[in-house]
Amino acid sequence: MNIKAPRGTNDILPPFSLKWQYIEKTAREIFDLYNYQEIRIPIFEYTELFQRGIGELTDIVEKEMYTFEDKSGRSITLRPEGTASVLRSFLENKIYGKAQPTKYYYMGPMFRYERPQSGRYRQFNQIGVEVFGTDDPSVDVEVISMGMHLMKALGLEELELYINSIACPECRQQYEKILKDYLNENREELCDDCKRRIDTNPLRVLDCKNKSCQGIIHNAPVITDYLCDNCQKHFDKVKKYLDLLEIDYTIDPTLVRGLDYYTNTAFEIKYSGLGAQDTIFGGGRYNGLAEEIGNKSVAGIGFAIGLERLLMTMEEQGVEFPLDSSPDLYITTIGEKAREESFVMLDNLRKAGLKAAIDYNNRSVKGQMKAADRLNANYTVIIGDNELEQGFATIRNMKSGEEKEIELADLIEEMQKLI
Numbered sequence: 001m002n003i004k005a006p007r008g009t010n011d012i013l014p015p016f017s018l019k020w021q022y023i024e025k026t027a028r029e030i031f032d033l034y035n036y037q038e039i040r041i042p043i044f045e046y047t048e049l050f051q052r053g054i055g056e057l058t059d060i061v062e063k064e065m066y067t068f069e070d071k072s073g074r075s076i077t078l079r080p081e082g083t084a085s086v087l088r089s090f091l092e093n094k095i096y097g098k099a100q101p102t103k104y105y106y107m108g109p110m111f112r113y114e115r116p117q118s119g120r121y122r123q124f125n126q127i128g129v130e131v132f133g134t135d136d137p138s139v140d141v142e143v144i145s146m147g148m149h150l151m152k153a154l155g156l157e158e159l160e161l162y163i164n165s166i167a168c169p170e171c172r173q174q175y176e177k178i179l180k181d182y183l184n185e186n187r188e189e190l191c192d193d194c195k196r197r198i199d200t201n202p203l204r205v206l207d208c209k210n211k212s213c214q215g216i217i218h219n220a221p222v223i224t225d226y227l228c229d230n231c232q233k234h235f236d237k238v239k240k241y242l243d244l245l246e247i248d249y250t251i252d253p254t255l256v257r258g259l260d261y262y263t264n265t266a267f268e269i270k271y272s273g274l275g276a277q278d279t280i281f282g283g284g285r286y287n288g289l290a291e292e293i294g295n296k297s298v299a300g301i302g303f304a305i306g307l308e309r310l311l312m313t314m315e316e317q318g319v320e321f322p323l324d325s326s327p328d329l330y331i332t333t334i335g336e337k338a339r340e341e342s343f344v345m346l347d348n349l350r351k352a353g354l355k356a357a358i359d360y361n362n363r364s365v366k367g368q369m370k371a372a373d374r375l376n377a378n379y380t381v382i383i384g385d386n387e388l389e390q391g392f393a394t395i396r397n398m399k400s401g402e403e404k405e406i407e408l409a410d411l412i413e414e415m416q417k418l419i
Protein backbone atom coordinates (compact mmCIF):
# COMPACT_ATOMS: atom_id res chain seq x y z
CA MET A 1 0.00 0.00 0.00
CA ASN A 2 1.24 3.45 -0.90
CA ILE A 3 0.57 5.77 2.00
CA LYS A 4 0.56 9.45 1.15
CA ALA A 5 0.57 12.57 3.30
CA PRO A 6 -2.96 13.78 4.14
CA ARG A 7 -4.57 16.25 1.71
CA GLY A 8 -3.67 19.85 2.48
CA THR A 9 -0.39 19.02 4.26
CA ASN A 10 3.16 19.55 2.99
CA ASP A 11 6.50 17.90 3.61
CA ILE A 12 9.19 20.53 3.92
CA LEU A 13 12.28 18.87 2.53
CA PRO A 14 15.89 20.04 2.48
CA PRO A 15 17.23 22.20 0.97
CA PHE A 16 13.85 24.03 1.08
CA SER A 17 13.75 23.63 4.86
CA LEU A 18 16.85 25.86 5.02
CA LYS A 19 14.72 28.68 3.66
CA TRP A 20 12.25 28.12 6.49
CA GLN A 21 15.07 28.22 9.02
CA TYR A 22 16.38 31.43 7.48
CA ILE A 23 12.97 33.12 7.77
CA GLU A 24 12.52 31.91 11.35
CA LYS A 25 15.99 33.09 12.32
CA THR A 26 15.45 36.51 10.74
CA ALA A 27 12.09 36.82 12.52
CA ARG A 28 13.68 35.98 15.88
CA GLU A 29 16.37 38.62 15.30
CA ILE A 30 13.87 41.33 14.34
CA PHE A 31 11.44 40.49 17.18
CA ASP A 32 14.33 40.63 19.63
CA LEU A 33 15.00 44.24 18.59
CA TYR A 34 11.48 45.09 19.75
CA ASN A 35 11.75 43.11 23.01
CA TYR A 36 9.46 40.23 22.08
CA GLN A 37 10.13 36.85 23.67
CA GLU A 38 9.18 33.41 22.48
CA ILE A 39 6.24 31.54 23.98
CA ARG A 40 5.55 27.89 23.12
CA ILE A 41 1.95 26.83 23.40
CA PRO A 42 0.25 23.44 23.00
CA ILE A 43 -0.72 22.16 19.56
CA PHE A 44 -4.14 21.20 20.93
CA GLU A 45 -6.48 22.85 23.39
CA TYR A 46 -9.91 22.24 24.85
CA THR A 47 -12.43 23.02 22.12
CA GLU A 48 -14.31 25.64 24.16
CA LEU A 49 -11.26 27.94 24.04
CA PHE A 50 -11.70 28.42 20.30
CA GLN A 51 -15.51 28.35 20.41
CA ARG A 52 -15.52 31.20 22.93
CA GLY A 53 -12.41 32.95 21.59
CA ILE A 54 -12.72 32.88 17.80
CA GLY A 55 -16.54 32.98 17.74
CA GLU A 56 -19.20 30.30 17.11
CA LEU A 57 -20.32 32.00 13.90
CA THR A 58 -16.95 32.22 12.16
CA ASP A 59 -16.07 29.87 9.30
CA ILE A 60 -13.23 28.49 11.43
CA VAL A 61 -15.44 27.35 14.31
CA GLU A 62 -18.47 26.48 12.17
CA LYS A 63 -16.71 24.14 9.78
CA GLU A 64 -12.92 24.16 9.81
CA MET A 65 -11.74 22.81 13.15
CA TYR A 66 -10.08 19.45 13.65
CA THR A 67 -12.08 18.44 16.71
CA PHE A 68 -12.12 15.04 18.38
CA GLU A 69 -12.79 13.45 21.75
CA ASP A 70 -9.79 12.23 23.69
CA LYS A 71 -9.85 8.95 25.58
CA SER A 72 -11.53 10.56 28.57
CA GLY A 73 -14.26 12.08 26.43
CA ARG A 74 -13.04 15.70 26.53
CA SER A 75 -13.47 17.65 23.32
CA ILE A 76 -10.06 18.57 21.94
CA THR A 77 -9.22 20.77 18.94
CA LEU A 78 -5.98 21.12 17.00
CA ARG A 79 -5.21 24.83 17.20
CA PRO A 80 -6.55 26.70 14.15
CA GLU A 81 -4.60 29.82 15.22
CA GLY A 82 -2.37 31.00 18.08
CA THR A 83 -3.93 34.11 19.64
CA ALA A 84 -6.53 32.38 21.82
CA SER A 85 -3.92 29.92 23.17
CA VAL A 86 -1.32 32.60 23.90
CA LEU A 87 -3.89 34.67 25.78
CA ARG A 88 -5.16 31.58 27.61
CA SER A 89 -1.61 30.93 28.75
CA PHE A 90 -1.11 34.58 29.81
CA LEU A 91 -4.26 34.39 31.92
CA GLU A 92 -3.70 30.89 33.30
CA ASN A 93 -0.14 31.72 34.39
CA LYS A 94 -1.26 35.07 35.83
CA ILE A 95 1.33 36.97 33.82
CA TYR A 96 -0.98 39.99 34.11
CA GLY A 97 0.28 40.28 37.72
CA LYS A 98 3.72 41.29 36.40
CA ALA A 99 4.76 44.63 34.90
CA GLN A 100 3.05 45.19 31.56
CA PRO A 101 3.08 45.13 28.59
CA THR A 102 3.96 41.53 27.79
CA LYS A 103 5.30 40.89 24.29
CA TYR A 104 5.32 37.37 22.89
CA TYR A 105 6.08 35.67 19.60
CA TYR A 106 5.44 32.11 18.50
CA MET A 107 6.02 29.89 15.49
CA GLY A 108 4.44 26.66 14.46
CA PRO A 109 1.75 24.69 12.67
CA MET A 110 -1.97 25.55 12.69
CA PHE A 111 -4.81 23.38 11.42
CA ARG A 112 -7.93 24.32 9.49
CA TYR A 113 -10.12 22.00 7.46
CA GLU A 114 -10.26 24.27 4.41
CA ARG A 115 -10.46 23.44 0.71
CA PRO A 116 -6.78 23.14 -0.23
CA GLN A 117 -5.51 25.37 -3.05
CA SER A 118 -2.42 27.43 -3.76
CA GLY A 119 -1.61 29.31 -0.53
CA ARG A 120 -4.30 27.52 1.47
CA TYR A 121 -3.59 24.31 3.34
CA ARG A 122 -5.03 22.21 6.14
CA GLN A 123 -1.80 22.24 8.08
CA PHE A 124 -0.01 25.54 7.61
CA ASN A 125 2.57 27.47 9.61
CA GLN A 126 2.36 30.82 11.28
CA ILE A 127 4.79 33.21 12.87
CA GLY A 128 2.71 35.30 15.23
CA VAL A 129 3.16 38.06 17.80
CA GLU A 130 0.89 39.23 20.62
CA VAL A 131 1.17 42.20 22.99
CA PHE A 132 -0.91 42.27 26.17
CA GLY A 133 -1.57 44.93 28.74
CA THR A 134 -1.66 48.17 26.75
CA ASP A 135 -4.31 49.90 24.68
CA ASP A 136 -1.91 52.58 23.45
CA PRO A 137 -2.38 53.18 19.70
CA SER A 138 1.39 53.53 19.27
CA VAL A 139 1.63 49.82 20.07
CA ASP A 140 -0.77 49.06 17.21
CA VAL A 141 1.66 50.87 14.93
CA GLU A 142 4.75 49.30 16.51
CA VAL A 143 3.28 45.87 15.77
CA ILE A 144 2.53 46.80 12.15
CA SER A 145 5.90 48.46 11.72
CA MET A 146 7.71 45.43 13.16
CA GLY A 147 5.89 43.18 10.67
CA MET A 148 6.88 45.49 7.81
CA HIS A 149 10.46 45.61 9.13
CA LEU A 150 10.61 41.82 8.94
CA MET A 151 9.22 41.84 5.38
CA LYS A 152 11.89 44.36 4.38
CA ALA A 153 14.66 42.41 6.12
CA LEU A 154 13.59 39.39 4.07
CA GLY A 155 13.91 41.46 0.89
CA LEU A 156 10.21 41.79 0.06
CA GLU A 157 8.81 44.70 -1.89
CA GLU A 158 5.50 45.98 -3.21
CA LEU A 159 3.47 44.88 -0.22
CA GLU A 160 0.30 46.76 0.57
CA LEU A 161 -0.98 47.57 4.02
CA TYR A 162 -4.74 47.85 4.52
CA ILE A 163 -6.20 49.08 7.78
CA ASN A 164 -9.63 49.55 9.27
CA SER A 165 -11.24 50.15 12.62
CA ILE A 166 -13.87 47.62 13.54
CA ALA A 167 -14.74 49.63 16.61
CA CYS A 168 -15.71 48.67 20.16
CA PRO A 169 -18.78 46.46 20.76
CA GLU A 170 -20.94 49.52 21.54
CA CYS A 171 -20.45 51.49 18.34
CA ARG A 172 -20.23 48.28 16.35
CA GLN A 173 -23.71 47.30 17.57
CA GLN A 174 -25.12 50.57 16.30
CA TYR A 175 -23.36 50.12 12.95
CA GLU A 176 -24.50 46.51 12.66
CA LYS A 177 -28.13 47.66 12.90
CA ILE A 178 -27.64 50.16 10.06
CA LEU A 179 -25.73 47.59 7.99
CA LYS A 180 -28.41 44.96 8.57
CA ASP A 181 -31.14 47.34 7.36
CA TYR A 182 -29.14 48.16 4.25
CA LEU A 183 -28.40 44.49 3.51
CA ASN A 184 -32.04 43.53 4.03
CA GLU A 185 -33.07 46.19 1.56
CA ASN A 186 -30.76 44.56 -0.99
CA ARG A 187 -31.26 40.98 0.17
CA GLU A 188 -32.31 39.58 -3.20
CA GLU A 189 -28.99 40.47 -4.83
CA LEU A 190 -26.85 38.68 -2.23
CA CYS A 191 -25.55 35.10 -2.34
CA ASP A 192 -27.11 32.48 -0.03
CA ASP A 193 -24.24 32.63 2.46
CA CYS A 194 -24.58 36.40 2.78
CA LYS A 195 -28.38 36.16 3.14
CA ARG A 196 -27.84 33.82 6.08
CA ARG A 197 -25.18 36.06 7.59
CA ILE A 198 -27.37 39.19 7.58
CA ASP A 199 -28.95 37.92 10.80
CA THR A 200 -26.12 35.89 12.28
CA ASN A 201 -23.00 38.01 11.59
CA PRO A 202 -23.67 40.91 9.19
CA LEU A 203 -20.08 42.20 9.26
CA ARG A 204 -18.94 38.97 7.62
CA VAL A 205 -20.99 39.88 4.53
CA LEU A 206 -18.41 42.60 3.87
CA ASP A 207 -15.76 39.88 3.55
CA CYS A 208 -17.68 37.92 0.87
CA LYS A 209 -15.55 37.33 -2.22
CA ASN A 210 -18.56 36.39 -4.40
CA LYS A 211 -18.67 38.63 -7.49
CA SER A 212 -22.46 39.05 -7.36
CA CYS A 213 -22.24 40.60 -3.85
CA GLN A 214 -19.48 43.11 -4.65
CA GLY A 215 -21.76 45.94 -5.83
CA ILE A 216 -23.85 45.79 -2.66
CA ILE A 217 -20.74 45.58 -0.45
CA HIS A 218 -19.13 48.50 -2.27
CA ASN A 219 -22.11 50.78 -1.58
CA ALA A 220 -22.72 49.62 2.00
CA PRO A 221 -22.52 52.09 4.89
CA VAL A 222 -18.98 52.08 6.30
CA ILE A 223 -18.12 51.38 9.94
CA THR A 224 -15.63 54.27 10.14
CA ASP A 225 -18.60 56.69 9.84
CA TYR A 226 -20.07 55.29 13.06
CA LEU A 227 -17.15 55.28 15.47
CA CYS A 228 -17.73 56.60 19.00
CA ASP A 229 -15.40 59.31 20.29
CA ASN A 230 -12.94 56.88 21.85
CA CYS A 231 -12.77 54.60 18.81
CA GLN A 232 -12.38 57.61 16.50
CA LYS A 233 -9.55 58.97 18.67
CA HIS A 234 -7.81 55.59 18.68
CA PHE A 235 -8.11 55.26 14.91
CA ASP A 236 -6.87 58.83 14.35
CA LYS A 237 -3.83 58.18 16.55
CA VAL A 238 -3.02 54.96 14.68
CA LYS A 239 -3.12 56.85 11.37
CA LYS A 240 -1.00 59.62 12.85
CA TYR A 241 1.69 57.23 14.10
CA LEU A 242 1.70 55.42 10.75
CA ASP A 243 2.26 58.80 9.08
CA LEU A 244 5.05 59.62 11.54
CA LEU A 245 6.84 56.40 10.61
CA GLU A 246 6.11 57.08 6.92
CA ILE A 247 4.30 53.78 6.48
CA ASP A 248 1.94 53.84 3.48
CA TYR A 249 -1.52 52.42 4.00
CA THR A 250 -4.98 52.23 2.49
CA ILE A 251 -8.09 52.46 4.64
CA ASP A 252 -10.39 49.60 3.68
CA PRO A 253 -13.73 49.86 5.48
CA THR A 254 -14.71 46.37 4.29
CA LEU A 255 -11.72 44.78 6.07
CA VAL A 256 -13.35 42.77 8.87
CA ARG A 257 -11.02 39.71 9.28
CA GLY A 258 -12.17 36.13 9.66
CA LEU A 259 -12.13 35.93 13.46
CA ASP A 260 -14.70 37.57 15.73
CA TYR A 261 -12.43 38.80 18.51
CA TYR A 262 -11.20 42.02 16.93
CA THR A 263 -11.91 45.51 18.29
CA ASN A 264 -10.64 48.81 16.87
CA THR A 265 -7.56 48.36 14.68
CA ALA A 266 -7.61 45.59 12.07
CA PHE A 267 -4.99 45.25 9.35
CA GLU A 268 -3.78 43.04 6.52
CA ILE A 269 -0.61 43.01 4.45
CA LYS A 270 -1.14 41.76 0.93
CA TYR A 271 0.86 41.01 -2.16
CA SER A 272 -1.24 41.18 -5.31
CA GLY A 273 1.05 38.73 -7.15
CA LEU A 274 -0.22 35.87 -4.95
CA GLY A 275 -3.63 35.47 -6.60
CA ALA A 276 -6.75 34.64 -4.59
CA GLN A 277 -4.93 33.98 -1.29
CA ASP A 278 -3.05 37.26 -1.28
CA THR A 279 -2.88 38.08 2.45
CA ILE A 280 0.59 37.35 3.80
CA PHE A 281 -0.23 38.49 7.28
CA GLY A 282 -3.08 39.95 9.21
CA GLY A 283 -3.99 40.95 12.71
CA GLY A 284 -5.47 43.58 14.93
CA ARG A 285 -6.53 44.60 18.38
CA TYR A 286 -8.73 42.36 20.54
CA ASN A 287 -9.49 44.15 23.80
CA GLY A 288 -12.52 41.94 24.60
CA LEU A 289 -10.96 38.50 24.14
CA ALA A 290 -9.53 38.12 27.66
CA GLU A 291 -12.97 38.85 29.11
CA GLU A 292 -14.43 36.19 26.84
CA ILE A 293 -12.03 33.39 27.79
CA GLY A 294 -10.88 34.37 31.29
CA ASN A 295 -13.20 36.98 32.84
CA LYS A 296 -10.36 39.43 32.98
CA SER A 297 -9.95 42.73 31.20
CA VAL A 298 -6.67 42.72 29.27
CA ALA A 299 -5.99 44.73 26.12
CA GLY A 300 -4.31 42.78 23.32
CA ILE A 301 -3.01 43.21 19.80
CA GLY A 302 -1.02 41.05 17.40
CA PHE A 303 -0.65 39.52 13.96
CA ALA A 304 0.18 36.23 12.33
CA ILE A 305 2.16 35.66 9.15
CA GLY A 306 1.40 32.65 6.96
CA LEU A 307 4.82 31.13 6.30
CA GLU A 308 3.80 29.26 3.16
CA ARG A 309 2.43 32.47 1.65
CA LEU A 310 5.47 34.43 2.76
CA LEU A 311 7.73 31.91 1.05
CA MET A 312 5.60 31.94 -2.10
CA THR A 313 5.95 35.73 -2.20
CA MET A 314 9.72 35.52 -1.73
CA GLU A 315 10.00 32.97 -4.55
CA GLU A 316 7.68 35.03 -6.75
CA GLN A 317 9.79 38.16 -6.18
CA GLY A 318 13.02 36.26 -6.82
CA VAL A 319 14.45 37.00 -3.38
CA GLU A 320 17.90 35.48 -2.86
CA PHE A 321 18.25 33.36 0.25
CA PRO A 322 21.70 33.65 1.85
CA LEU A 323 21.93 29.93 2.45
CA ASP A 324 25.07 27.91 2.76
CA SER A 325 24.81 24.30 3.78
CA SER A 326 28.04 23.27 2.08
CA PRO A 327 30.75 21.53 4.13
CA ASP A 328 33.98 23.36 4.86
CA LEU A 329 35.97 20.23 4.13
CA TYR A 330 35.41 16.86 2.51
CA ILE A 331 37.92 14.18 3.47
CA THR A 332 38.64 11.72 0.69
CA THR A 333 40.30 8.52 1.87
CA ILE A 334 42.18 5.64 0.24
CA GLY A 335 42.44 2.37 2.14
CA GLU A 336 41.22 1.02 5.47
CA LYS A 337 43.93 2.57 7.66
CA ALA A 338 43.37 6.05 6.17
CA ARG A 339 39.66 5.64 6.62
CA GLU A 340 40.08 4.85 10.34
CA GLU A 341 42.44 7.79 10.93
CA SER A 342 40.19 10.09 8.94
CA PHE A 343 37.18 9.05 10.98
CA VAL A 344 38.95 10.36 14.09
CA MET A 345 40.08 13.50 12.20
CA LEU A 346 36.48 14.10 11.11
CA ASP A 347 35.33 13.91 14.71
CA ASN A 348 38.02 16.36 15.84
CA LEU A 349 37.28 18.79 13.00
CA ARG A 350 33.60 18.89 13.96
CA LYS A 351 34.37 19.35 17.63
CA ALA A 352 36.55 22.31 16.62
CA GLY A 353 33.48 23.85 14.95
CA LEU A 354 34.28 22.93 11.35
CA LYS A 355 31.69 21.48 9.02
CA ALA A 356 33.28 18.29 7.71
CA ALA A 357 32.06 15.41 5.56
CA ILE A 358 33.30 11.98 4.51
CA ASP A 359 32.15 9.09 2.34
CA TYR A 360 30.10 6.26 3.92
CA ASN A 361 29.57 4.17 0.79
CA ASN A 362 33.01 2.81 -0.04
CA ARG A 363 33.27 4.94 -3.14
CA SER A 364 36.38 5.14 -5.31
CA VAL A 365 38.51 8.31 -5.08
CA LYS A 366 36.73 9.59 -8.20
CA GLY A 367 33.36 8.81 -6.62
CA GLN A 368 34.36 10.60 -3.42
CA MET A 369 35.46 13.69 -5.36
CA LYS A 370 32.14 13.69 -7.19
CA ALA A 371 30.33 13.47 -3.84
CA ALA A 372 32.39 16.42 -2.55
CA ASP A 373 31.33 18.37 -5.64
CA ARG A 374 27.67 17.44 -5.15
CA LEU A 375 27.81 18.67 -1.56
CA ASN A 376 29.53 21.83 -2.79
CA ALA A 377 32.41 21.34 -0.35
CA ASN A 378 34.73 24.34 -0.09
CA TYR A 379 37.89 22.25 0.39
CA THR A 380 38.89 18.63 -0.03
CA VAL A 381 41.83 16.73 1.32
CA ILE A 382 42.94 13.30 0.07
CA ILE A 383 44.36 10.97 2.71
CA GLY A 384 45.93 7.66 1.77
CA ASP A 385 48.72 5.45 3.15
CA ASN A 386 51.47 7.75 1.81
CA GLU A 387 49.97 10.84 3.39
CA LEU A 388 49.59 9.04 6.71
CA GLU A 389 53.13 7.77 6.65
CA GLN A 390 54.63 11.16 5.81
CA GLY A 391 52.22 13.13 7.98
CA PHE A 392 51.45 15.51 5.09
CA ALA A 393 48.44 16.05 2.87
CA THR A 394 47.25 18.44 0.17
CA ILE A 395 44.24 20.66 0.73
CA ARG A 396 42.45 21.68 -2.44
CA ASN A 397 40.30 24.76 -2.80
CA MET A 398 37.39 23.41 -4.85
CA LYS A 399 36.43 26.82 -6.27
CA SER A 400 39.84 28.08 -7.41
CA GLY A 401 41.58 24.73 -7.82
CA GLU A 402 44.49 26.05 -5.70
CA GLU A 403 46.34 23.43 -3.64
CA LYS A 404 48.36 23.70 -0.47
CA GLU A 405 50.51 21.14 1.31
CA ILE A 406 50.02 20.96 5.06
CA GLU A 407 51.08 18.84 8.00
CA LEU A 408 48.22 16.52 8.93
CA ALA A 409 48.64 17.43 12.60
CA ASP A 410 47.86 21.07 11.66
CA LEU A 411 44.70 20.24 9.66
CA ILE A 412 42.29 21.87 12.11
CA GLU A 413 44.40 25.00 12.52
CA GLU A 414 44.90 25.32 8.75
CA MET A 415 41.21 24.88 8.06
CA GLN A 416 40.34 27.48 10.69
CA LYS A 417 42.65 29.92 8.90
CA LEU A 418 41.14 29.15 5.51
CA ILE A 419 37.46 29.40 6.48
Ligand code: HAM
Pocket residue numbers: 080081082083112114119120121122123124125126128129130258259279280281282283284285301302303304305306307308309
Ligand atom coordinates in the same frame (compact mmCIF):
# COMPACT_ATOMS: atom_id res chain seq x y z
P1 HAM B 1 -5.63 34.78 10.13
O1 HAM B 1 -5.91 35.94 9.21
O2 HAM B 1 -6.68 33.77 10.27
O3 HAM B 1 -5.30 35.43 11.52
O4 HAM B 1 -4.29 34.08 9.69
C1 HAM B 1 -3.09 34.80 9.56
C2 HAM B 1 -2.34 34.36 8.32
O5 HAM B 1 -2.18 32.94 8.33
C3 HAM B 1 -3.06 34.62 7.00
O6 HAM B 1 -2.85 35.95 6.58
C4 HAM B 1 -2.42 33.62 6.08
O7 HAM B 1 -1.18 34.10 5.61
C5 HAM B 1 -2.17 32.44 7.00
N1 HAM B 1 -3.23 31.43 6.82
C6 HAM B 1 -4.45 31.39 7.37
N2 HAM B 1 -5.11 30.29 6.98
C7 HAM B 1 -4.29 29.62 6.14
C8 HAM B 1 -4.38 28.39 5.41
N3 HAM B 1 -5.45 27.60 5.47
N4 HAM B 1 -3.32 28.02 4.65
C9 HAM B 1 -2.19 28.79 4.58
N5 HAM B 1 -2.06 29.94 5.26
C10 HAM B 1 -3.08 30.35 6.03
C11 HAM B 1 -4.98 34.72 12.65
O8 HAM B 1 -4.73 33.53 12.65
C12 HAM B 1 -4.87 35.56 13.88
N6 HAM B 1 -4.55 34.68 15.02
C13 HAM B 1 -3.82 36.64 13.70
C14 HAM B 1 -3.69 37.51 14.90
C15 HAM B 1 -2.74 37.44 15.85
N7 HAM B 1 -4.53 38.48 15.24
C16 HAM B 1 -4.13 39.01 16.37
N8 HAM B 1 -3.06 38.39 16.77
